Amino acid sequence: MDPDPLPADRRALFAECLHAHRGRLFAYVHALVRNLADADDVFxxxxxALWRRFDTYDPTRSFLNWALGVARLEAATWLRTRARxxxxxxxxxxxxxxxxFAAPTDREASDRRxxxxxxxAKLPGGDRELLHECYQTGTDVAAVAARLGRSPSSVHNSLRRIRRVLFECIERTVARGARGTT
Amino acid sequence: MNDWTPSARLRDLIDAYLDGTVSAGDVAELEALLRADEGARTHFARYAQTHTDLALDLAASAAADRALAALPGPVSVPGTPRSPGPGRTWAARSVRLLVAASLVLGLSVGGGVVGLIAAQTGPRERPGPVARTLTLDFREPRAGTVADASGAGTGFTHRLPGTGSGLPARDPSLTLVPGGGLDVAATSSDLNTRYRLEQAEFPGVRLADLGFTGAEDFEVAAAVADAPAMAFVGQFGVYAGTSAEWATRGGLVSQRAADSFRQFVVNTRDGRDKDAYFIGLGATGDDLRVRLARVGGKFTVAVENRTAGTTSTLGTRHAEFLDGRADVVVGVFACDPRGTDRKAVRFSTFTATVWVPAGR
Structure with missing residues (x-):
């Protein structure tokens, strides 16, 4: 059966908490299950699950830590039941x-995004095209490699290089922002 | 920021892990490195966050993008305005993320839970459609709905008209699985030629219960875990229709070769399958997600094979017989007309969404 409805203020609190922390919660789930569609479902x-247990949540404690703990169990069950x-x-x-995953402040998480x-936008055109092809169109890396006349491992290596460049760029950008505000 | 510098080996292992190209030995080595060092864990979390943000920004969730592109007005969430460009898909996915938030805050319809995104959206520039979503995860029985073999409510409120008339109130072909999931035993039946429809398993819900009047876009999706072996032309998936004679359905259909499937979509016109389209391959044991959508008035079926990591989108001749019909029922099906052992198809989740005009 559906859980008993919570008072309006608790519903609003739940929505606010989930919305505020959805990015890091989703990233944690994604890191555990590694497939975007699976991460969608586990999220x-x-x-x-969070809603069903929300009456046990202590608002004086971190919602994100509590939610990550619940997500951990959901992801484990998901992976186990699918033999993955x-x-x-x-x-x-x-x-x-x-x-x-809970360590960054809300501000830092927002700055990174x-x-x-x-x-x-700073990437060379070829790198942006490869990202577009592999991420935006959802095309399998092997298919992209075949179309480009490259090996899948070569495409994987390119994606890793690009990802690292982006990561370093984000680190520098956020660090500059942090220095500028202190 | 973090001054901790990862080793080249740690970076390689994290990349391989996130790419899905990692071996069991590599996972063990990565686990040891992460367990031993808080700095390594912090780096992993930040890098994984970037990987996810990149995927959310760039990866097209086909359904979300199609749905968003089809909306005549903006659907926004607080602090996440709908806009073109790199953030668009994140906004689209945020809508889906908020479905999770809103569905648990929502109304109870037919034993299910309906989420109204509008309930949490900020001020709108102009009224746009609102997604009303029914989600069934089959974790708990829902009273007053189609009952399984033990009498527990499955959450489905209706059947495709013309099917299942010979089934008892406690349907022996339906079983809620402890911990989540609904097993639907494939009976020897088929919409094509109206074959043994009295025992055909097509449980579902009425779109009208989500505000559907015949003109709105809608989507129905189901996840299937561990596809079972079936006899030739055994099939399962999702459907939309007004009756057993007039429906469209898509999913997987078993081939002559053992343990192999093809993805398919077909229209049933006056009791006969027409306009069939087949593509791709599947295998016994695969995990799948099947999605049937009418967006912008056009039907598509997408079959995502989560075991193989592939997605196929199928289209066929438009099911014009559903245009303007308000009495559409959507749901899941499993039938095995030549089978003798009633293989069970396990549906782990089911969702139905209707985009209705705001304010209605």
Missing amino acids: QLTAL DRLRFSDDLTELLIEA DALPRCV
Whole structure:
């Protein structure tokens, strides 16, 4: 049966908390299941689980830490029931990673997301095209490699290089912003 | 910022892990490095966050993009204005993320839960459609709905008219699975030629219960775990129709070769399958997500094979017989007309979405 409805103020609090932390919660789930579509589903299931347990949430404690703990269990169940747990992290490590994903401040998380499109815009045209082809069109890396006459490992290597360039760009951008505001 | 510098090996392992090209030995090595060093975990979290943000910014969730592109007005979430450019897909996915938030805040319709994105959106520039979503995860019985073998409500409120008339109130072909999922045993039946429709399993919901009046776009999707072996032309997936004689359906259909499937979409016109289109391959044991959508008045079926990591989008002759019809039922199906052992198809989730005008 559906859970008993919560008072309006609790519903509003739940919506606000989930909305505020959705980016890091989704990233944590994505890091555990590694497939974007799976992450979508696990996130949905996590949101339902959080709602069902929201009456046990202590608002004096971190919502994000609490939500990450629930997401960890949902992701583990998801991977286990689909026999995809051979290449997953141990429960101990996923618990340790909660701290790492919860560590950035809301401001820092927001700054990083804001920096991303600016860093993408700085990439050479060929790199942007490869990102577009592999991410935006959802084309399989092997198919992209075949079309380009390259090996899949070569395309993977290019994507890794681009990702690292973007990561370094974001780190520098956020660091500059932090220095500018202190 | 973090001054900790990752080793080249750690960077390589993290990339391989996120790419899905990692071996079991590599995962063990990466786990050891992460467990041993807080700096490594911090780096992993930041790098993974970038990977996700990049995917959300650039990766096209086909359904979300199609849905967003089809909306005549903006659908925004607080602080996430809909805009073209790199942030567009993040906005689109945010809409979906908020479906999760809003569905649990939403109304109860037919034993399911309906989410109204509008309930949480900020001020609108002009009224736009609102997504009304029904989600079933089959984790708990829902009273007053189509009952499984034990009498537990499955969450489905209706059946495709003309199917299942011979099934008992406690349907022996439906089983809610502890922990989540609905097993639908494939009966020896088929919409094509109206074959044994009295025992055909086409449970579903009425789109009208989500505000559908016949003109709106809609989408129905289901995830299937571990596709079972079936006899030739055994099939399962999702459907939309007004009756067993007039429907469109898509999913996987079993081939003559053992343990192999093809993805398909077909219209049933006056009790006969027409306009069939087949593409791709699947195999017994695959995990799948099947999505049937009418967006901008056009039908498509997308079959995502999560085991193979591929997605195919299928189209066929437009099912014009559903245009303007308000009495459309959508749901899941499993049938195995030549089978003898009633293989169960496990549906792990089901969603139906209707985009209705704001304010209605």
